[in-house]
Amino acid sequence: MMAGTASPVDQDVLIVGAGISGIGMAVHLQMNCPDRSFALAERRANLGGTWDLFRYPGIRSDSDMHTLGFVFEPWKHEKSIADGPSILEYLNRIVDERGIRDKIRFNAKVVGADWDSAAARWTVTMEDEKGAASTTTARWLYLGSGYYDYDEPFDAQFAGREDFRGQIVHPQFWPQDLDYAGKKVVVIGSGATAVTIVPSMTEKGDGKGAAHVTMLQRTPTWYAIRPAKDAFANFLRKVLPSELAYKITRFKNVKMQDIVFNKARTKPEKVRKFLTKQLQKNLGDKYDPEAFTPPYNPWEQRLCLVPDADFFEAMKADKASVVTDHIERFDATGIQLKSGKHLDADIIVTATGLKLAVAGKIPVRVDGETIQWNEHFYYKACMFSNVPNFSVVFGYLNASWTLRADIVAEYVCRVLNHMKAAGADIATPVLEDPNSLTEENIFDFSSGYIQRSLHILPKNADALPWRLNQHYVKDRVDMRTGEIADGVLTFTKAGAVATRAAAAAELEAAE
Template sequence: MVHLDVLIVGAGLSGIGAAYRLQTQAPSHSYAVLEARTDLGGTWDLFRYPGIRSDSDMFTLGFPFHPWKAAKAIADGPSILEYLHETAATYGIDKHIRFGRRVVRASWSSEDALWTVETSQETYTCSFLYVCSGYYNYDSGYVVDFPGLQDFQGKVVHPQHWPDDLDYNGQRVVVIGSGATAVTLVPAMAPTAAHVTMLQRSPSYVASRPARDAFSDRLRAILPERLAHHVIRGKNVAFSSAVYGAFRRWPAHAAWLLNTTVAKQLPASIPADPHFTPRYKPWDQRLCLVPDADLFEALKDGSASVVTDEIDTFTPDGIRLRSGEELPADLVVTATGLQMVALGNIELTVDGRAVDPHDTFVYKGMMLSGVPNLAWCIGYTNNSWTLRSDLTSQYVCRLLNHLDATGARICVPEIDPAEYDAPPRPVVDLSSGYIRRAASILPRQGSYGPWRLRQNYPRDLFTLRYSRIDDGTMRFSPAAEPVS
């Protein structure tokens, strides 16, 4: 059995960032990264559908310690994967990754102050377990059992399982969905397909922005690389935080602005209402990004179209809608969403007691109430994932160093139900379908204090970097003290 001070689960953006922070801010701790797949990259290695790209700018989605150097601020998936490989190799992180190790279960012993972590290959022990596998199910996306699907004579593909040899050249394609995946696929497939139709039951808010940031290009031309990176990163964080705050405070004005902007980019044949006028408030769900207005250009030149309706049934030659309209199709792409999991679907026990993540509250957006020496790395929904994940990793390093300095071996956040009577909320506070479907399995958050996961980077920056570790909520102890 192999022992490490820290085990990191997942070798994607979060896991690579966590490894760097451990090496530099808690260097006395040995670690390994356990990755279920055969390569690093996480999401960026998993998804291979046409047009796959970031929906955040790379100056904030990229690592603050390893500046993004490519020209495009909104980058394609292969470029991001290459960047992750380069980062891991540059800092020697790749030597710590153990591939093909899917973590199945983890058992905590207070007597030993250790986690026993079972993988598909071998068993480890560690003093601290850091789960950086995100919250998406990598094995399967969300699949809808559409009526008549078995009668369809064409191909049906889910974006999460895109075949390498799929040829859609000259074919009639229907993409079912209106989220980020759909608005990415439609313009990417349109140039070679005969025609691409985006079929949506209800629209999403969509915003266009240039793939290249002209201001950032000018700064990088005159400033040293690292200085330019920090200035651009700060500017982008400030802008996105201000826009999010304004949109949440004045949702009616935000909706008007988004709808008006989209209407100006659409051809006269496609009205903004109903095709781009959502039923929800801006940022009740994530905003879909359209780089260089590529979706609108495809709609203008006629290579793509949008239909807002509901599916009645699949037919041998396509899809019949509730309105009676028939959409002919050779290929249907079901961009119907993702499935979420809590803590990588790892089976957790604490001193022999099974832990249901839904019964826990999230402390400072990363630790679970009543679960010792474990952190879960999740990012922002209103900003780049890495902004939050990097703060979490730095806090974990502070926590590990505090344990060493005080001689404690166990840290566990404890919530007192008698004192904390605020109603629980989902840890991911959006109304998107994939989040509503996972509400019964995800940990919860409170309404205030360290139990609230805020979507506020400036506030988190101060709290996670400079606030007291021993704050009265986190309980510290030596070993041999069972967790209640």
């Protein structure tokens, strides 16, 4: 096909999602590509993504806000382990101060995306809250739609649910008016969500807390205890300009995350002993090895953060407890366990995990052919083999989500600027022979939500650039300084077939 002229578009970049990833990309475009037009399509009525959707008691970050915050916007609150409302306030302030709100189209659920090589543009189909369809066009499609299914959580399919006479609640769809004052609550699960909900539902002196909250776990989790307030960060803010204080704290916290993760992988026994000593110190005579000794090493699943040891304080006050067992079935008054024990409950909270979704479950088609994501390789942790002008954000498993969102946004801006300088309309990571790569499962985490979804996830090779790497410090250098025209990412004009041969011809013609 001969190269042609790119068709006009409604905006240069369409960002799907107005959560952390989408808002971050909008700001990076303003800073690094001020000549590019952009818009955001947000399926919900409010911005914030995860932080607007989840409304369960105590909703908070499980990463410190000096790394979950953006590289360009200092986190100034006293607490570094922030609650949901504080994070939403941070995001709303960024959107308003930088004039982004009027670029967000709310109640616009993306239900299809079609790439046309001849026109060098995406046509994106959206539906509003009433199901009315509309379309918009863009040169580049940037998905900040998260990593899980917004419509349905993971369903553990417990037997006897219909027999339970109380209320069953999932954290993803928490009822606004849930009254749990004086009631017996069982929270099923042992991850970050369960560990947040348990202390938040216990009595706090206002008469509205539960009588008792039991965390029912099948498998123990590794916990890390740290103060909700970062004394180092708060001291620096008193003596240094906020931007510099934030930069230093962010650097310190990134290095600490990296050190702890690498130590867990190279010397797991030392980390196990350290975490166990922390638990014993904080729980005292409430410490039960069976409940707090996982059958896996730290960071084989995400380390669960417990700010100010609040979960363990609730246990010491006899307002919360942990039971390690398997569920036989729900019955009228609670949960029958396989051990023969019975847990009485008025309310059961199924904090059993998320269901992963690739590309926001959006059907993506390239020149009429539907993309099957499990047949494509990641490129540079954000693009995909043989898919043009398209990028996504999938955050780190072993560090803060925003660390990836920032470097991906910076990288895509570099690609856009290179395209402008080269006079190219299309950028495609070309992989002519997938068999030339050696596949590797970089998701070497035993977490249920990862293992359940491996069959739908894109492929990873054993070496860059064809992988979603899990090493932020190295990734940051590569994404910021690596060659854009690396011989793999191929730049062509509208209508051209993206192959290395075509790229050579384009360069020859340009010369």
